Amino acid sequence: MGVNNKKRFLKIFLKTTALLLLAVTGFCVSVYAGLWGKLPDVNDLKELKQAQASLVLDENDELIGKYFVFDRQSVKYKELPQNLIDALIATEDVRFYEHSGVDMRSLGRVFFKTILLSDESSGGGSTITTQLVKNLYGRKNHGVFSMPVNKVKEAITARRIERIFPKEDIITLYFNTVPFSDNTFGIESASQKFFDCSTSELSLSQAATLVGTLKASHSYNPRLYPERSQFRRDVVLQQMVKYNFITEDEANKVKGEKLELAYQYFDSNEGLAPYFREQVRREAGVLVSKIKKEDGSVYDLYKDGLRIYTTLNARMQEYAEDSMEEHMAKLQQQFEQAYGKRKPWKNKQIVSEAVSKLPEYQRLKQKGLKQDAIYDSLSIKKKMKVFDWKKEDELRDMSTLDSISHYLKLLNTGFVALDPHSGAVKAYVGGIDFQSYKYDHVFQSKRQVGSTFKPFVYTAALENGMEPCTYFSLKAITYEGEEDWTPENASKNEDEDITVKYALKKALSNSINTIAVKVMDETGVEAVISQARKMGIETDLPQVPSLALGTAEMSLMELASAYTGFVNKGVSVKPYLIERVEDREGNILWEYKPKIESMEPAYSDQTRESILEMLKATVNEGTAIRIRNRYGLKNDMAGKTGTTQNNKDGWFVAVTPDLVMASWVGNDDHRIGFSNTAIGQGANSALPTVALFLKRINADTDFQSISNARFDRPSDEVIAALDCEPLREETFFERIFDKEVSKKKFGEKKKKGIFSFLKKKNKEEEEKEN
Known part of the structure; x- marks a missing residue:
């Protein structure tokens, strides 16, 4: 090549390089000037706040759930274990403490090796700080210029962050914003979700596992791909050895350990107490919507990182859910076997009415399809997952019609445990499966309460002057009205024994229907309704004789609340679920303030003690005696069973000195009841959940104060008033x-x-x- 040609080539190269540099500089200036979108300024960066999950905590501050757009909760630098920080730096940015946001040496390596030599093993040029910017602000689409625009934006913003924040704050911000597997944001959320521990408790293996997922959060998801995730963990450990953060021996020791997860679900359908969390969500949402921030805006339950402290005891809740599942699985089997071939959930009319309510049915109908064609479409089998007590994970071949019959046959339930002195809800089971049945059987569902209403009748009678040793015969009376009505007793033997008279205690403990109606008739239905109102019952109560047998419909929570007065000096407490709400800085935004002290007793202490003695007899010798002889429970306890007409509903309310529990069982379709009283009565359908729950409570030494609690001795006047023969001949x-x-x-x-x-x-x- 001649000298002139060399000069000409050099001249072209210099001009091209100059133009290229000018273009790059101009491009960078255009980004800096905001032509491709506004860059965060110093003030924006100083006020860095990311949407955080609001945490739901039990009475012992144990995390039981979250409400979030992004599953994120923050930690402080001092809560980050050194192994976690070292794992991040060794893997993502080994010169983190040396650069000012942009690692020029890494960028040079990327340019020459990755771009010019096509060596993909050279790695990327991003730093922890530039990754933080990406976590905070995301990346926008600018067409073919997307990558260079976003990279320059991140570099400029990273430099600004490095001038404002010390390295420790950058590390903390990074760990609080980085996305992990399963739509989880921030190290604390990831630690809780995958290992059921706080960030400060992470082991070397756990820290390396979580840092390892950052390369590809889905591909290295430890829940979905444990072997792949473990391999990636070991790569992180080797990087830590390479840069002298740990020794080879330390790495090898951890590599020999199998990856163990303790996965926690925090979505609305999974995990502990889903019905309780949903009710808390509703109530908390209303509370925070009324509280203003300094700037005048209201709090957002899903973004503002609130802490919601609840009344729930997580261990009690586990016992309640385990007890419910143990009992309901057996009861469902009994229920189905008792019907044999006469299965109401296969009844054409019942099934067709359920089908007609389906959105898919309505859609096909709007398309003009006839009934037969719609049913043909809904009869096509496909793979689907349905809830049943076998807890099988595999998909089943079922049609939509099959699934309708399947869910129609399932019994449902509700259970609640209250502190009778404060109203704090300690355990709450709203149904058999939240994912399948969103309908809450503690707060939302209202059903006839059966004989659990009788204590209100007897309380009104005593308050209106009736003596506890008043006797009534079993003989049935027909009450005239729009339709004549004759109450019957559950046992035919009782109906036949009409020459025997029962004292009130014997009549209530044995749940004699004919006498309950006579007691109310003698007392006056208005007096009974008035008494129920004083005890906290707000449900409409019909002025009919059948009210004495519990034909009024009310919620499980309302019923349980009314019973609390029997061990709370005659005051029925209002149940509550939330103790207080704090902002992310720990400032109290709202706090529950009970008004128990200012409430008037609903009845005299003499009446309270008398009714409590009658309800003790129900457990010790009456309709609830199986809690003693079958389940062997020796707790001081009073209670009342309830069974509604045609065995549609089973109820049981148990009262102990420091805990009131209520349980309901039935089918959500009112047309499907139990086939016989032996299975459907409250003592068989509802009582066992309470009994199994108490057995678990008794076995836990942490709850000895509840298990060993004793009722106060009734007064001498009450003992004397109840001192009569339970039965006598006319x-x-x-x-x-x-x-x-x-x-x-x-x-x-x-x-x-x-x-x-x-x-x-x-x-x-x-x-x-x-």
Whole structure:
């Protein structure tokens, strides 16, 4: 090549290089000037705040759930273990402490090796700081210029961050914003989700595993690909050895350990207490929407990193869910076997009505398809996952019609445990499976409460002057009205034994229907309704004789709340789920303030003690006796079973000195009940969940104060008032002069016969003698 040609080539090269540099400089200036979108300035960077998950905590500050757009919660630098920091630097940015946001040496390596020599093993040129910028602001689409524009933006912003924040703050910001596997953002969320521990508790193996996922969060997801994730962990460990953060021996020791996860679900359908968390979400959302920030905006439950401290005890909740599952799996089997071939969930009318409510049915109908064509379409089998008690994970071949019948046959349930002195909810099971049944059977569902209403009737009777040793016969009476109604007892033997009279304690503990109606008739239905209102019942109560047998519908929570007064000095407490709400800095935004002290008792202490003694008898010798003889529970306990007409609903409420528990079981379709009383009665359908729960509580030494709690001894006056024979035969005079009419108008007071006169005279003479 001649001298002139060399000069000409050099001249062209210099001009080209100059133009290229000018173009690159101009491009960088255009990015800096904001022509490709505004860059965050110093003030923006100083106010760095990312959307954070709001945390749901139990009474012991144990994390039980989150509400989030991005699953993120923050930690401080001092909470980051050194092994975690070292793993990040060794893997992602070994010269982190040497550069100012942009590692020029790495960029040079990328340019020459990756671009010019096509050596992909040379790695990328990004730093922890530039990755932080990407985490904070994401990347925008600028067409063919997307990569250079975003890279320059990240470099400029990284330099600004390095001038504002010390290296420790950058590391902290990075770990609080970096995305991990399973839509998890930030190291604390990842630690909790994959290893059920806080960041500060991460082992070397766990730290290396999480840092290893940053290269490709899906490909190295330890839940989905444990072997691949373990291999990546070992690569991180080797990088730490290479840069002298750990020794070869330390690395080899960890490499010999199998990767162990303790995966925690924090989505709305999974994990502990999903129904409780959903109710808390509703209530907390309303609370925070009324609280203003300094700038006048309201708090966002999904973005502002609030801490919601609840009343729930996580261990009690585990016991409640385990007890429910243990019982309901067996009961479901009993339920299905008892029907044999007469399965109501296969009934054409019931199934067709359920099908007609399906969105898919409505869609096909709007397309003009006829009934037969719609059913043909819904009969096509496909792979689907359905809930059942076998807990099988594999998909099944089922049609939409098959799945309708499957879910129609499943019994559902609700369970709640309350502190009767404060109203704090300690355990809460809203149904058998939240993913399949969003309907909450603690707060939302209202069903007839059956015989669990009878204590309200007896409480009203005592408050209105009836003596505990008042006797009533079993004989049925037909009450006249729009339709004549004759209450019947559950046992035919009781109906036949009409010459025997029962004292109130015996009548309530054995849940005698005919006597409950007579007690209410004698007391007055208005007085019973008024008494129930004082005990916290807000549900509409019909003024009919069948009210005594629990034909009113109410929620499980409302019923449980009404029973708390029996061990809380006559005051029925209002249940609550949230203790307080704090912002991300720990400032209290809202706090629950109970008003128990200012509430008036709903009844006298003498009435309270008397009813409690009657409910103790229900457990010790009445309809709930199986809690003693079958489950062997020795706790001080009172309670009441309930079964509704045609065995549609089973109920049980248990009262201990420091815990009130209520359970309901039934089918969500009111047309499908239990086939017989033996299975459907509250003692068989609802009581076992409470019994199994208490057995678990008794076995846990941390709950000894609850297990060993004892009722106060009733007063001498109450003991004396209840000191009478539970049963007695009708006297000669009663049979002649005081026969109960077989038919009467409800609410019409019975005329006093000669026996009533003699009884009054005898009582006056006894009082004179005393």
